[in-house]
Amino acid sequence: MTPPENQSKRVTLHDVADSAGVSYQTVSRVINDDPHVSKSTRIRVLQAIKALDYRPNHAARSLVTRRSNLLEIISFGVSHYGPSQMVTHIERAARERGYHLLLSHLSEMSLIEISRAIDNLSGRLVDGIILIAPVMGVDYAEIIGITRGIPLVMIDTPLGSNAPGVVINQHHGSQLATQHLLSLGHRHICEISGPLNWFGAIARHESWISTLKSVGIEPGVSVQGDWTAIGGYEAAKRLLEADHSFTGLVVGNDQMALGAMRALREYGLRIPEDVSIVGFDDIPEAICFEPPLTTVRQDFDALGTQSVEYLVDLIQRPELPAQQRVLHPNLIVRQSTRAIS
Amino acid sequence: MTPPENQSKRVTLHDVADSAGVSYQTVSRVINDDPHVSKSTRIRVLQAIKALDYRPNHAARSLVTRRSNLLEIISFGVSHYGPSQMVTHIERAARERGYHLLLSHLSEMSLIEISRAIDNLSGRLVDGIILIAPVMGVDYAEIIGITRGIPLVMIDTPLGSNAPGVVINQHHGSQLATQHLLSLGHRHICEISGPLNWFGAIARHESWISTLKSVGIEPGVSVQGDWTAIGGYEAAKRLLEADHSFTGLVVGNDQMALGAMRALREYGLRIPEDVSIVGFDDIPEAICFEPPLTTVRQDFDALGTQSVEYLVDLIQRPELPAQQRVLHPNLIVRQSTRAIS
DNA sequence: TTACGCCGTGTGAGCGTTCACAAATAAAAG
DNA sequence: CTTTTATTTGTGAACGCTCACACGGCGTAA
Numbered sequence: 001m002t003p004p005e006n007q008s009k010r011v012t013l014h015d016v017a018d019s020a021g022v023s024y025q026t027v028s029r030v031i032n033d034d035p036h037v038s039k040s041t042r043i044r045v046l047q048a049i050k051a052l053d054y055r056p057n058h059a060a061r062s063l064v065t066r067r068s069n070l071l072e073i074i075s076f077g078v079s080h081y082g083p084s085q086m087v088t089h090i091e092r093a094a095r096e097r098g099y100h101l102l103l104s105h106l107s108e109m110s111l112i113e114i115s116r117a118i119d120n121l122s123g124r125l126v127d128g129i130i131l132i133a134p135v136m137g138v139d140y141a142e143i144i145g146i147t148r149g150i151p152l153v154m155i156d157t158p159l160g161s162n163a164p165g166v167v168i169n170q171h172h173g174s175q176l177a178t179q180h181l182l183s184l185g186h187r188h189i190c191e192i193s194g195p196l197n198w199f200g201a202i203a204r205h206e207s208w209i210s211t212l213k214s215v216g217i218e219p220g221v222s223v224q225g226d227w228t229a230i231g232g233y234e235a236a237k238r239l240l241e242a243d244h245s246f247t248g249l250v251v252g253n254d255q256m257a258l259g260a261m262r263a264l265r266e267y268g269l270r271i272p273e274d275v276s277i278v279g280f281d282d283i284p285e286a287i288c289f290e291p292p293l294t295t296v297r298q299d300f301d302a303l304g305t306q307s308v309e310y311l312v313d314l315i316q317r318p319e320l321p322a323q324q325r326v327l328h329p330n331l332i333v334r335q336s337t338r339a340i341s
Numbered sequence: 342m343t344p345p346e347n348q349s350k351r352v353t354l355h356d357v358a359d360s361a362g363v364s365y366q367t368v369s370r371v372i373n374d375d376p377h378v379s380k381s382t383r384i385r386v387l388q389a390i391k392a393l394d395y396r397p398n399h400a401a402r403s404l405v406t407r408r409s410n411l412l413e414i415i416s417f418g419v420s421h422y423g424p425s426q427m428v429t430h431i432e433r434a435a436r437e438r439g440y441h442l443l444l445s446h447l448s449e450m451s452l453i454e455i456s457r458a459i460d461n462l463s464g465r466l467v468d469g470i471i472l473i474a475p476v477m478g479v480d481y482a483e484i485i486g487i488t489r490g491i492p493l494v495m496i497d498t499p500l501g502s503n504a505p506g507v508v509i510n511q512h513h514g515s516q517l518a519t520q521h522l523l524s525l526g527h528r529h530i531c532e533i534s535g536p537l538n539w540f541g542a543i544a545r546h547e548s549w550i551s552t553l554k555s556v557g558i559e560p561g562v563s564v565q566g567d568w569t570a571i572g573g574y575e576a577a578k579r580l581l582e583a584d585h586s587f588t589g590l591v592v593g594n595d596q597m598a599l600g601a602m603r604a605l606r607e608y609g610l611r612i613p614e615d616v617s618i619v620g621f622d623d624i625p626e627a628i629c630f631e632p633p634l635t636t637v638r639q640d641f642d643a644l645g646t647q648s649v650e651y652l653v654d655l656i657q658r659p660e661l662p663a664q665q666r667v668l669h670p671n672l673i674v675r676q677s678t679r680a681i682s
Numbered sequence: 683t684t685a686c687g688c689c690g691t692g693t694g695a696g697c698g699t700t701c702a703c704a705a706a707t708a709a710a711a712g
Numbered sequence: 713c714t715t716t717t718a719t720t721t722g723t724g725a726a727c728g729c730t731c732a733c734a735c736g737g738c739g740t741a742a
Binding site (some may be wrong): 057 | 727728729730731
Binding site (some may be wrong): 343351353354355365366369373397398400401402403404405406 | 697698699
């Protein structure tokens with residue numbers, strides 16, 4: 001269990017070779033699963049590796065192969081539920097495919113920050129980059145210019161953008177939410193959106209409008225929140241100042257919905273008797289809200305898997321055409337929505 | 342903005358040296374801020390570096406220095422609020438100190454899994470390891486045997502353990518919660534604990550008992566939840582079957598508190614009129630619960646900073662004695678608790 | 683038999699750095 | 713003006729590995 005030697009005496013390929021009575025190249029072949037090794041020597045080498053507790057030196061390997069088995073994930077807004085879920089699932093997916101993950105977090109969504117993150121690591125020979133880019137403020141074509149040929153997959157870029165990426169169709173999700181309220185008979189529907197520099201917030205906002213207009217209904221008041229519960233609370237208060245006769249409310253995420261429910265209740269409105277409310281994300285807590293929240297679930301698990309899969313494809317075949325893989329959310333109906341009476 | 346050359350032609354130290362008319366060693370000195378280089382040549386070299394858009398190759402550097410500027414974070418239970426916050430703040434703290442972060446996640450808290458995570462990366466020459474180890478099931482003394490001399494800091498190990506680590510004093514937090522209820526006149530206090538294989542859950546549970554006993558009060562019923570809201574909901578239902586006359590309830594975290602509040606309300610109990618409830622963590626949503634939740638705040642920001650700081654200390658002076666740095670939580674009083682009438 | 687091919691193994695070189703020196707230059711002292 | 717000392721620069725080697733190739737040995741076909 002304890003290391004056989006002091007750390008000063010590192011075990012190398014040559015030590016294993018001497019111990020097994022073969023050349024260092026043969027040991028290298030065994031390590032890399034080269035088929036041109038006889039069964040008997042392979043066993044002998046494997047025994048020597050085990051006996052000496054040998055670990056290949058990744059730095060040396062990377063130096064010559066120019067590959068690192070490392071994926072970098074550049075993330076933004078990890079304190080929010082969505083991005084944090086993405087990171088978790090990307091890690092899992094990467095590990096399943098034999099890659100390790102280098103974590104970089106952006107404090108600000110600017111080209112300078114992104115370029116700093118990439119620069120820092122281009123010297124590390126990362127094999128690929130996943131960029132969680134949910135916010136406006138950067139010309140994404142420019143980012144591709146910065147990566148020095150390192151394959152890149154972006155998550156949460158606008159739908160229809162021509163950069164390689166994986167996205168959840170937020171338009172579709174928002175449609176589901178709004179149509180659900182329409183089907184329950186609601187005709188006066190307001191919105192609390194996320195910050196409108198987030199692509200997801202924009203998409204949900206626009207589809208809320210277009211879904212209503214497509215059936216000839218004028219959208220109600222829309223106010224902006226900041227994704228947090230308290231932000232949703234304050235946004236709802238502002239909304240109630242402008243309008244207090246709506247019966248349906250779509251909210252940009254579940255946390256804000258929680259805050260909004262609180263504000264509505266303080267105002268004397270009951271949910272769902274007076275107002276039906278739909279959230280977004282389906283966070284694990286949503287089912288225990290008062291009342292349990294109807295919401296649009298996003299499959300972050302699939303998002304993580306898809307983006308790693310796509311990135312690995314891109315690493316293996318760099319000339320693959322850029323595409324945008326699209327996932328679809330689905331509606332979870334609970335007790336915060338009800339047919340209008 | 343675009344890279345000057347195709348990626349096939351990597352710029353090396355020698356290219357810069359030729360371009361600047363000096364030797365490669367001089368360029369190396371400039372990069373490593375060696376003082377023994379004249380001002381004029383330094384400027385010349387820096388210009389050449391910029392002109393060629395040179396990036397040092399970390400693999401080559403690591404190969405000879407045996408250092409990588411990489412910290413590995415082995416985490417467990419990232420889907421929970423606490424661990425996920427820790428990762429975020431550790432990343433920030435590491436970046437501020439010039440380290441990059443390698444992310445590994447454990448699906449299971451076993452020596453085999455941990456050893457796999459460490460083995461995978463010992464070949465990567467990571468400079469230090471941070472282990473988020475909130476769960477029982479491993480002999481932590483054994484882990485130190487596995488690290489091959491790589492400095493290690495553990496987070497969330499039991500208070501008083503002799504392994505190098507940073508912890509939040511959960512005993513203290515639990516005391517705060519229970520004493521708060523006592524000071525409001527509550528004498529019949531029950532508990533919903535976290536899973537009792539988590540150190541934090543055990544500590545909170547034990548201190549709930551000891552705090553009550555120290556003032557001569559017999560603890561009420563305790564049931565176990567799973568940290569999730571729905572788990573808290575179910576735990577509360579089980580609790581109500583066993584006992585429905587308590588007036589105070591301490592809950593292992595805020596998510597479970599949310600579920601518990603829902604179950605209590607379904608049972609016909611009002612909060613805080615009938616039951617006062619205290620949570621743990623102070624998640625951002627807690628302030629918007631119905632009613633806003635009294636809870637014990639943990640400073641994950643400080644936890645991240647401290648652990649990275651400690652680890653970097655350990656890297657620079659490996660012979661530093663092992664210690665356990667302790668942080669203290671504090672109570673946030675909101676409207677879910679009230680003096681008994 | 684001789685030639686060709688394939689399989690298993692070994693040899694030389696190089697990946698891009700830093701380290702420990704040695705050399706050259708400049709500055710200070712005699 | 714020479715000698716000593718400090719400062720700046722250059723040279724060889726090594727880090728631990730993989731790649732391209734060369735080399736024997738054996739089976740198969742001409």
